[in-house]
Structures are given as C-alpha cells and as structure tokens.
Amino acid sequence: MLIEGFFSYHTVAPQACRQHDSFFLFNSGYIGVNKLAGNYPTYLVHTVDQNGDVQKLSNLREGNAEPLHLTELLSATPDLHIGVWYDADTRRLHLSRDVFGVVPFFYAHIPGKYFAFSTDIISLTRMREVAAEISINVGKIIPYCSPYHPDFVHDASSTFFSSIQSVLPGHVLTVDALECTSRRYVTFRPEKWAHLKKSEEYAEVLRSKFIKAVGHCVPDTFEPVGAQLSGGLDSSSVSSVAKRLWDGKALHTFHIVSQSGSSDESNYAEAVVNSIGSIHHLVYPPSNDLEALELSTRLYGQPEASFLSPASNLAMISSAAQHGCKVLLNGFGGDSVIGNGSELVLEAFNKQDWKGYEDLLRMRVKYFALADQYSNWDSFPDTKKYELVLQNSLYRRFSTSRDRSLGALLRLYRSLPGNLRPSPAYFLNRYVKSLFSRTTQRYQTGSNQLSIVHPEIEVLYGQKDVPTSFPTAIRSDLPASFQELFQDVFHPHVIKTQEEYFMLGNHFGVSSRSPFMDYELFELNLAIPDIVKFGDGIGRAHMRNAMKGILTDKVRLRHTKATLSSSDGHDMTMRLYDQAKHYLFDNPETWHYLDRQKFEEQVKIALNLKIPYSHKTNVYLLITRGISFAIWLDWLKKHSKNASSSLS
Structure with a gap:
C-alpha cells in the first residue's frame, strides 16, 4: 500500500512522478494510491476534484451515514490506519494515523510553498521539491546512538531528514498554506470496564477481545495464513487462536532456530504445533547479516531500528512468502499491551509497604529461575530460594535508586525491617563484584548517558529542550500510574519497528500483523488491576486464564522466558561487524558523526568473554546501530545528490 500526495501553494501543482492505481487531481495538487500486494491496512481518501465533485477511495465497510468530517469518522473508527481528507471550502488537508503507528506516514511542509506526504519516505524524498530541501537531521543521530537519551523515549515525530516529519500516531495533522497543527484524536477510557470485578470476568472478556483482535488481522479470503511461533506465551496464543478461527485453512507456523540453550524455545513451539496441527517450518538463522542490513536500509530509507541484525526476521518473512502466505501473524507487543503485574513489587517497595x-516476593519465589547464578538452585529449599530472591531484589532496588548518595542509601537501608535487612557484608560483596561489570558502562556521562556519538555533535546538536513526551501526550488525562505502561506500548522504537514490518510487507508481499496492537484490547488491559495480572505470582495470570482450553498448558503455564542476551545475540553482532568493516573503516565520513574510539571500545567489550552476555545488551545495540548508520550514510550519498552535497 502506498498513499501519497503533493499540494503547491504558489504554482500549479506538478503531475505525479509515478504511476498510481488511483489518482485524484485538482487545482492545487494531487493524491495517488497504489494497492501493493501484501499490505491491506484500512484507509480512506476523501477529496474534491476540479469540478467540485466529492471523490472517495476506501476499504472501510460502509456505515449507516456518510461522515461529514474525518474527526467524525475517527470517533466511530478509532483503528483506521490512514486517513486523508481534503476540505475544499477551507483548502485544508487533514491526515490521520492509527494510534499504534502500524503504517508509516511522513510529510514535508515548507510554508507558502508546498506540502507533500507519503507512506514511503523514499518516495517522498524523490519528489523534486522535497529533494531540493533534503539534508541530514544530525540531531536524530544522538538518541539513535545513545539509548538513554531522553529523545530515545520521547520523540516519535522526527526522522533522519531535517525537512521530513512523521504524522504522530493517534493524531490528526491539519495543514494549510501557512502551518501544520497536530491534535490527538484517540481517548482511552478504561472506566468503561468498571463493572468487571472478578478475575474470571476479566479473563472472559479478555478472551473475547483477543479472539476478535486476531480475527481482524486476516480477511476471510486469505489462504494460507502464516504465524511466527517462537514458543513464548504471546506468539503461541496468536497461533492457537488463529487455528481455532480458521480451522479449515492451512496454518503455517515459522520458528527461528536458536543456537543457544538459554534462548532455545523449540520444545515449547513443538508443543503448540502438536496441539493445533499447523504446518511447521524451521527457519535457521542465516549468516548474511550485512546483506540483510543493506536490504533493510534500501527499503526503509533510514537506519535500521532493530537492536540486532535483521537477517533472521527477513529470512522468516521470505520463507512465509515462499509458502504462499499473504499474512504473517506475530506476537509483537504482547508483553507491553497485556502487562504482567510485576509492577506491584516495585510499587510496594517505593511506598515502603x-x-x-x-x-509479593514470597508469591514470586516459586516462579524464579536463577540457575544461571546458582548452580544448585533447583535443589534449594524454599526458604533458601526466598532469601536469595530477596537479596537480589533489594540489591536491584538500591542500585537503581534515584538518589544513590551514601546518606540516602543508608537511610533507605535503615528503613527496612529486621526480617528484610540483609547484612552490610552482602551489599559490599555485590558492590565489589559489580565493579568489573561496570567497565561496560565506561562512557556513561551524567545519568546513564551511554553513547558512541562524536563529542562535537553532542555539543552542537545535543543542547535543546526536551520534547513533549509522545507516550505522555497519548496518555492524556489518565493517571500517572499508567505512564510506564504507555512508555512501553508507545515507545518510538516500538512504532519504528511496526513501520519496518510494513515496508517489509510491501517488499515480500506478506503483511506482518500484530493482533496485540489493538485499541480495544489495550483499553481493556488498562482496566485490569495489577493484582489480577500478578495472580499467584506467575504474572500475566489474566492472559493465561483467558487462553485456557485454547493454548496448550505446557506454554500457557510456563514461567520462563528466553533472552537474546545470549550467544545468539553475540554471534549476530560480531558476524555483522566482521562483514561490515569496509563501511566503517573505509568511509571517514562516518566518524564525523560517531566517535571511533568509543565505538571500538564497545567492540572490545563485546569480545571480552569474561563479561556475561546479559551485561552486554547495550554493547550489541551500539555496535549494530553504528554499523546501520554507516550503511545508511553510504546509501544516502549514492541515492541523493542533495544529501551528498550536504555531507561535504
């Protein structure tokens, strides 16, 4: 799917530079739509032609009455992915984007000259007037290569091009010749579920809403259907519900094979396959990490958002296409949207309850798996396990305290009752052991400001006002207690990941769909109390109860979770580094923006096998993103004369 348009405010609008399946031309501009195979978002284009006649193109089901304005339509259809509405009377254009940002939507506006928009940023940069204004948004590099920078969490509108912005998810952008204004149209009202009281009631409604969300992802005419199946609770729930809904259709499941024991979930995936009878495919991690990253850069037009090599993800989508799947379901967003109730432990600590x-800790003990830290963990009595869980929990609370001055930590320690207070010797021992691990944070500045950005870039472009937090804006007037949940669900990285899924769908002809990213499902989970989610300590109890009878108990009741902070993540990163050295070290322009010494130090840390994989998550992120940025710079020079001149 491609939707784009151009409005001129000072000359007759040019003809579209590409062929479109549907095309609307009027005095000041044009709108074009291409229905590409693979992606089928809901959309509406409503405009007026040169004769004053209303023209509409949409795949929405017809309602009882024709809406008078885009806002009226959105109030009845909050999950409309893309809306384009031209008001001839006011000569204003209104663009809308769904709240989860499933479809990318970019625009460029030069007041008094033009306004251009597209769901494809590369197509947008090829419009002649836009190309003339293209330059690198250097400030965007800082949060991209600094995972603790405020913009990493807050900024959902800027792109790597200084003149191009993103339409904010859940907002309507209104444009005229002089200005653009953005207004939130989505409102979450969890109080509508206040009549639910019991855990069983929440589970029943959640079950219904989740089945409905999965059903919305696949039109009835599509066959076969594909589903990513990692073996975790989220993807397994999606696959199991999909088979239940379309029992007469072929369901293909795809599992990426892990080379590491700590991230191997194949036995859980096989349990789901045996339960639902899907056609199962094993996808072995490819070694062409650089080739995959080069492809993703050409498709996205911006540096890759992933924290690790995209090769396995591309291989899975390609495999789905080869097996004739037009839709590939996934469990993306499940952890965040559904929640698990573990926040209760932190809340109790902060309140000194x-x-x-x-x-709460005693309830959680039986679900902890600390065998990686204690070799005899499984043989320990419950009292010993509780003691170790308590010590680990307290150390995390103290080490992440906002005020870590000696006086503040002593006051916090003394506030603990005797039965919770570990010996000072324990804390001293943990502190000494942590000194070595802190080498991974050698370049912290201030509060966890890990970065590989060149110092001069940070000085010139890093001093600016912190933008309005997008998660906070979308939360609106809901209580601040929901903030962490909104930051998880509406994190700019989450939005960027979905945009990349969309572009991959356009390329492979397979639409990647995430049932958990659903308006009603998220609103319901806002209403479910944390204690219901916490259950008996297992976490996500509401989802587990909702899946009873649908998902095999081997997965439904599992309390472990795989991690990519393993040898798999390490191997991906270092293999990519070896393949991409010419991008890094044969191109000095990369180091105009990034600090070579800092980058090479991250490589040294990654290669230090004495440091646990779990302590190198940000190291792998920084190496991968440094390489991604270098590849994007090279692509940009080759494909944009204006951008190339701005680099010199």
Whole structure:
C-alpha cells in the first residue's frame, strides 16, 4: 500500500512522478494510491476534484451515514490506519494515523510553498521539491546512538531528514498554506470496564477481545495464513487462536532456530504445533547479516531500528512468502499491551509497604529461575530460594535508586525491617563484584548517558529542550500510574519497528500483523488491576486464564522466558561487524558523526568473554546501530545528490 500526495501553494501543482492505481487531481495538487500486494491496512481518501465533485477511495465497510468530517469518522473508527481528507471550502488537508503507528506516514511542509506526504519516505524524498530541501537531521543521530537519551523515549515525530516529519500516531495533522497543527484524536477510557470485578470476568472478556483482535488481522479470503511461533506465551496464543478461527485453512507456523540453550524455545513451539496441527517450518538463522542490513536500509530509507541484525526476521518473512502466505501473524507487543503485574513489587517497595513487599516476593519465589547464578538452585529449599530472591531484589532496588548518595542509601537501608535487612557484608560483596561489570558502562556521562556519538555533535546538536513526551501526550488525562505502561506500548522504537514490518510487507508481499496492537484490547488491559495480572505470582495470570482450553498448558503455564542476551545475540553482532568493516573503516565520513574510539571500545567489550552476555545488551545495540548508520550514510550519498552535497 502506498498513499501519497503533493499540494503547491504558489504554482500549479506538478503531475505525479509515478504511476498510481488511483489518482485524484485538482487545482492545487494531487493524491495517488497504489494497492501493493501484501499490505491491506484500512484507509480512506476523501477529496474534491476540479469540478467540485466529492471523490472517495476506501476499504472501510460502509456505515449507516456518510461522515461529514474525518474527526467524525475517527470517533466511530478509532483503528483506521490512514486517513486523508481534503476540505475544499477551507483548502485544508487533514491526515490521520492509527494510534499504534502500524503504517508509516511522513510529510514535508515548507510554508507558502508546498506540502507533500507519503507512506514511503523514499518516495517522498524523490519528489523534486522535497529533494531540493533534503539534508541530514544530525540531531536524530544522538538518541539513535545513545539509548538513554531522553529523545530515545520521547520523540516519535522526527526522522533522519531535517525537512521530513512523521504524522504522530493517534493524531490528526491539519495543514494549510501557512502551518501544520497536530491534535490527538484517540481517548482511552478504561472506566468503561468498571463493572468487571472478578478475575474470571476479566479473563472472559479478555478472551473475547483477543479472539476478535486476531480475527481482524486476516480477511476471510486469505489462504494460507502464516504465524511466527517462537514458543513464548504471546506468539503461541496468536497461533492457537488463529487455528481455532480458521480451522479449515492451512496454518503455517515459522520458528527461528536458536543456537543457544538459554534462548532455545523449540520444545515449547513443538508443543503448540502438536496441539493445533499447523504446518511447521524451521527457519535457521542465516549468516548474511550485512546483506540483510543493506536490504533493510534500501527499503526503509533510514537506519535500521532493530537492536540486532535483521537477517533472521527477513529470512522468516521470505520463507512465509515462499509458502504462499499473504499474512504473517506475530506476537509483537504482547508483553507491553497485556502487562504482567510485576509492577506491584516495585510499587510496594517505593511506598515502603514492607509487609506487601515481602508477601509479593514470597508469591514470586516459586516462579524464579536463577540457575544461571546458582548452580544448585533447583535443589534449594524454599526458604533458601526466598532469601536469595530477596537479596537480589533489594540489591536491584538500591542500585537503581534515584538518589544513590551514601546518606540516602543508608537511610533507605535503615528503613527496612529486621526480617528484610540483609547484612552490610552482602551489599559490599555485590558492590565489589559489580565493579568489573561496570567497565561496560565506561562512557556513561551524567545519568546513564551511554553513547558512541562524536563529542562535537553532542555539543552542537545535543543542547535543546526536551520534547513533549509522545507516550505522555497519548496518555492524556489518565493517571500517572499508567505512564510506564504507555512508555512501553508507545515507545518510538516500538512504532519504528511496526513501520519496518510494513515496508517489509510491501517488499515480500506478506503483511506482518500484530493482533496485540489493538485499541480495544489495550483499553481493556488498562482496566485490569495489577493484582489480577500478578495472580499467584506467575504474572500475566489474566492472559493465561483467558487462553485456557485454547493454548496448550505446557506454554500457557510456563514461567520462563528466553533472552537474546545470549550467544545468539553475540554471534549476530560480531558476524555483522566482521562483514561490515569496509563501511566503517573505509568511509571517514562516518566518524564525523560517531566517535571511533568509543565505538571500538564497545567492540572490545563485546569480545571480552569474561563479561556475561546479559551485561552486554547495550554493547550489541551500539555496535549494530553504528554499523546501520554507516550503511545508511553510504546509501544516502549514492541515492541523493542533495544529501551528498550536504555531507561535504
């Protein structure tokens, strides 16, 4: 799917530079739509032609009455992916984007000259007037290569091109010749579920809403259907519901094979396959990491958002296409949208509700798996396990405290009741052991400001006002207690990942769809109390109960979770580094923006096998993103004369 347009405010609008399946031309501009194979988002284009006649193109089901304005339509259809509405009377254009940002939507506006928009940023940069204004948004590099920078969490509108912005998810952008204004149209009202009281009631409604969300992802005419199946609770739930809904259709499941024991979930995936009878495919991680990253750069037009090599993800989507799947379901967003209730432990600690803190930890003990830290963990009695869980929990709370001055930590320690207070020797021992691990944070500045950005770039472009937090803006007037949940679901990285899924769908002819990114499903989970989610300590109890009878108990009741902070993540990163050295070290322009010494130090840390994989998550991120940025710079020079001149 491609939707784009151009409006001129000072000359007759030029003809579209590409062929479109549907095309609307009027005095000041044009709108074009291409229905590409693979992606089928909901959309509406509503405009007026040169004769004053209303022209509409949409795949929405017809309602009882024709809406008078885009806002009226959105109030009844909050999950409309893309809306384009031209008001001839006011000569204003209104663009809307769904709240989860499933479809990318970019625009460029030069007041008094033109406004251009497209769901494809590369197509947008090829418009002659836009290309003339193209330059690198250097400030965007800082949060991209600094995972603790405020913009990493807050900024959902800027792109790597200084003159191009993103339409904010859940917002309507209104444009005229002089200005653009953005207004939130989405409102979440969890109080509508206030009539639910019991855990069973929440589970029943959640079950219904989740089945409905999966059903919305696949039109009835599509066959076969594909589903990513990692073996975790989220993807397994999606696959199981999909088979239940389309029992007469072929369901293909795809599992990426892990080379590491700590991230191997194949036995859980096989349990789901045996339960639902899907046609199962094993996708072995390819070694062409650089080739995959070069492809993703050509498709996205911006540096890759992933924290690791995209090769396995591309291989899975390619495999789905080869097996005739037009839709590939996934469990993306499940952890964030559904929640798990573990926040209760932190809340009890922060409130110094020591009785509640102890009770919650005791409930959690039987679900902890600390065999990687204690070789005899499984043979320990419950009292010993609780003692170790308590010590680990307290150390995390102290080490992540906002005020870590000696006086503040002593006051916090003394506030603990005797039965929760570990010996000072324990904390001293943990502190000494952590000194070595802190070498991974050698370049922290201030509060966790890990970065590989060149110092001069940080000085010139890093000093600016912190933007309005997008997660906060979309939360609106809901209580601040929801903030962490909104930051997880509406994190700019989450939005960027979905945009990349969309572009991959256009390329491979397979639409990647995430049932968890659903308006009603998220609103319901805002209403479910954390204690219901926490259950007996297992976490995500509401989802587990909702899937009873649909998902095999081997997965439904599992309490472990795989991690990419393993040898798999390490191998991906270092293999990519070896393949991409010419991009890094044969192109000095990369180091105009990034600090070579800092980057090479991250490589040294990654190669230090004495440091656990779990302590090198940000190291792998920085190496991968440094390489991604170098590849994008090279692509940009080759494909944009204006951008190339701005680099010199």
